[in-house]
Amino acid sequence: xxxxxPMEQFLIKKLVAIPPINVGGxxxxxxxxxxxxxxxxxxxxxxxxxxxxxxxxxxxxxxxxFGEILYDLADKGLTGPMIGDRGRPFLPxxxxxxxxxxxxxxxxxxxxxxxxxxxxxxxxxxAILTFxxxxxxxxxxNGLGFFxxxxxxxxxxxxxxxxxxxxxxxxxxRPVTLSMRLFGNMIGxxxxxYMFASFVxxxxxxxxxxxxxxxxxxxSALSLFMVIALCALELIVAFLQAFVFAALTCTYLxxxxxxxxxx
Numbered sequence: 001x002x003x004x005x006p007m008e009q010f011l012i013k014k015l016v017a018i019p020p021i022n023v024g025g026x027x028x029x030x031x032x033x034x035x036x037x038x039x040x041x042x043x044x045x046x047x048x049x050x051x052x053x054x055x056x057x058x059x060x061x062x063x064x065x066f067g068e069i070l071y072d073l074a075d076k077g078l079t080g081p082m083i084g085d086r087g088r089p090f091l092p093x094x095x096x097x098x099x100x101x102x103x104x105x106x107x108x109x110x111x112x113x114x115x116x117x118x119x120x121x122x123x124x125x126x127a128i129l130t131f132x133x134x135x136x137x138x139x140x141x142n143g144l145g146f147f148x149x150x151x152x153x154x155x156x157x158x159x160x161x162x163x164x165x166x167x168x169x170x171x172x173x174r175p176v177t178l179s180m181r182l183f184g185n186m187i188g189x190x191x192x193x194y195m196f197a198s199f200v201x202x203x204x205x206x207x208x209x210x211x212x213x214x215x216x217x218x219x220s221a222l223s224l225f226m227v228i229a230l231c232a233l234e235l236i237v238a239f240l241q242a243f244v245f246a247a248l249t250c251t252y253l254x255x256x257x258x259x260x261x262x263x
Contacts, residue, residue: 010118010187034114035122042103042116050099074098074246082250086257090250093133097126098246105186105238109231117241118187124179130249131175138256149255178248185241193230199223 016032053067074095079087101117108115116122138146150167151160200223207216 035116038114038116042100046099046103078246078250083254083257090253094246094249098242101245102239102242105242109234115186115190117182120183123183127175127179134252134256142259182241182245185237189234189237196223196226
């Protein structure tokens with residue numbers, strides 16, 4: 001029996017090799033990997049689904065109803081309550097972020113498919129993009145008043161020497177915590193599910209030897225039940241993590257968009 005390698009499912013593999021290019025002394029590999037191919041597929045799928053959902057029929061069909069539910073979730077469940085009326089310009093970004101993460105998470109649950117969000121490079125890229133948007137919006141809307149974000153209101157000036165650095169450090173680690181949360185949940189859940197799936201086969205093979213070993217069928221059946229239960233749990237987690245990522249993005253945007261109201 002081949003040795004089980006739980007982490008093999010997360011390996012980046014080249015599908016189409018493309019010669020690297022050099023930009024400013026930095027070598028960039030443009031090869032199409034399983035990660036890139038999955039992201040292209042996810043983006044295309046989202047475009048097709050929402051183009052079909054956005055036809056605007058008088059009597060909405062299932063696809064249009066599905067699209068409206070997701071749009072309302074991003075609008076009335078995220079940007080509206082968390083940012084307020086000023087959050088409307090950021091709805092397309094939050095909606096796109098939620099959609100792409102949800103599709104990538106759920107697609108990774110399909111047997112044999114690559115889970116893009118199990119790659120830290122992907123999750124941290126999304127987190128840094130959000131972080132940079134927050135900084136740019138913060139300075140554009142507030143100018144140097146952006147630094148008031150690190151000065152808690154109603155605090156004695158003597159405490160600012162302690163609290164301001166803490167607030168600054170807390171702000172700077174946001175990309176790390178945002179990316180690690182998504183990455184950790186995806187890779188952890190998949191490894192556990194893979195291990196239980198391997199128990200199904202291993203214990204069934206062991207039980208086939210007969211005798212007392214036949215009790216292995218019980219363990220195999222229990223492992224199969226755990227795999228089914230974990231699949232259901234992972235489906236919930238996949239959607240939840242997309243929602244949490246988008247919700248935290250709204251929270252960070254709200255901090256700078258409504259900075260003049262909060263201070």
